[in-house]
Amino acid sequence: MANVTRRLIIPDSVRIHRYQSLPELAPSVLFFSGGSALNKISRELKRYTHHSIHMVTPFDSGGSSAKLRQAFNMPAVGDLRSRIMALADETVLGQPDVFELFRYRLCDDASPAQLAQELAQLADGSHVLMQPVVAPMKALIKTQLVRLCKHLPEDFDLRGASVGNLIIAGGYLGHQQLLDPIVFLFSRLVKTLGQVTTIVDDTHHLGVRLQSGDVILGQHLITGKEHAPLAQPISEIWLNQGLEEERPVSAYLPEDRRHSIEQADLICYPPGSFFTSLMANLLVSGVAQAVILNPNPKIYLPNLGVDPEQLGWTLMARIEYMLVKLLGSPTVNLHTPVLNWVLLDQDYDYGELDMATLAKWGVSVVKTPLIKDKPERYDECLVAEALLSFA
Incomplete structure (x- = not known):
């Protein structure tokens, strides 16, 4: 050598x-x-x-990730999501509508009923941020959010929740409690210019x-x-x-x-x-x-x-x-x-x-x-x- x-x-x-x-x-x-x-x-x-x-x-226990960890006994995904977003293609060649959706957070001061309604609108595609997203990406995102809604505890606190975190959590629940498949999908959706993993x-x-x-x-x-x-x-x-x-x-x-x-x-x-x-x-x-x-x-x-x-x-x-x-x-x-x-x-x-x-x-x-x-x-x-x- x-x-x-x-x-x-x-x-x-x-x-x-x-x-x-x-x-x-x-x-x-x-x-x-x-x-x-x-x-x-x-x-x-x-x-x-x-x-x-x-x-x-994936070991964090604070912020909005903590609520998902407590609800589903899952790894922390907040840092994962924020790094994926940092590496997302923000040019016109990327997916700006998906990028904006994934970085959006629910209100901190809305009532539980208002937050539940907004999450339902995201899941059914009627939310203003979902409307510009085109198929098949829209269908993929809706699938994750619908699954999340089915499993979400009734007393789950949605204040300040990151939509990106919620989408990842829905995918985690739908892939045998594995992060890698949904992280791969999430990264593809925002055209990540790099690789992010736990x-x-x-x-x-x-x-x-x-x-x-x-x-x-x-x-x-x-x-x-x-x-x-x-x-x-x-x-x-x-x-x-x-x-x-x-x-x-x-x-x-x-x-x-x-x-x-x-x-x-x-x-x-x-x-x-x-x-x-x-x-x-x-x-x-x-x-x-x-x-x-x-x-x-x-x-x-x-x-x-x-x-x-x-x-x-x-x-x-x-x-x-x-x-x-x-x-x-x-x-x-x-x-x-x-x-x-x-x-x-x-x-x-x-x-x-x-x-x-x-x-x-x-x-x-x-x-x-x-x-x-x-x-x-x-x-x-x-x-x-x-x-x-x-x-």
Whole structure:
């Protein structure tokens, strides 16, 4: 086997121009993520490649997804739906009527009777958003919503419900409680310019132990967004069976996900809630082995600003935790890498990094402009071009 090396230029204008010209032939970039932090970058990424792969967590327990999880004991679909929408073809070549339907939410302040009536109008096709949708897509969507209505508990709270989530839930119920078939259909309906999937098709939840020893069960109690931020740093995270008691459980990477990870031209650990979005994906058995077998670049792009989950966690500590979870020891990464590069903005203060220790772990740091404006947030174009310069 021969090793081929090249000079790394970031951003690489030649590569970027090539990918923009032919995004259908551009490299595949795989992200382990969840939540909405990556959605803006994903929307920009469509201009460069139609082969991004997004593995999102189905373990969330908050927002409108929580109501569907409680009603049907199903995986969370909110992050899945929002990422599909971020990658949807929004041009005239796409399906703008379907796109608008899937992103629509029912009112927060309507009465239960009004909400039930609106859902019924969506299901029978008379709703104003359903009328422009043409056959056979209209029939497919109606089928999912009719099925959902038949199974929906009488006391189900429809306030603020995402129509896209409801359609996915109806499809889930109609495909033997499997997400993949309806996700494939959903993606085709909005002409997704990339691939979105859950890391596993399981109904598990997340559990964390704090430094105080206290156990918190449920993503919605961990993120610091729907409830008060944690008062103590997280010391450990695991997959849990249910939300009632500490019951660690294993999940196993499906064969098609394993193949996608092994074959991707680039793997990125992207911004997002560190524990509930990024690490939650890496808890699945088989992920580490698949990443190891991929010889292509593996990059960590850390968060900016304040992530309540990162209380007490420096960037160095987060890098070490990732490597320990995936490899058992960070030094193993030198010869069996699951992380090659940490990609940073050249001016942002991420905290102190121990370059000598990173070198011992086989991790290099690349700094380049990634931020344009205040308040400081990643510029989607700069991030997309920086990432694709590695591929």
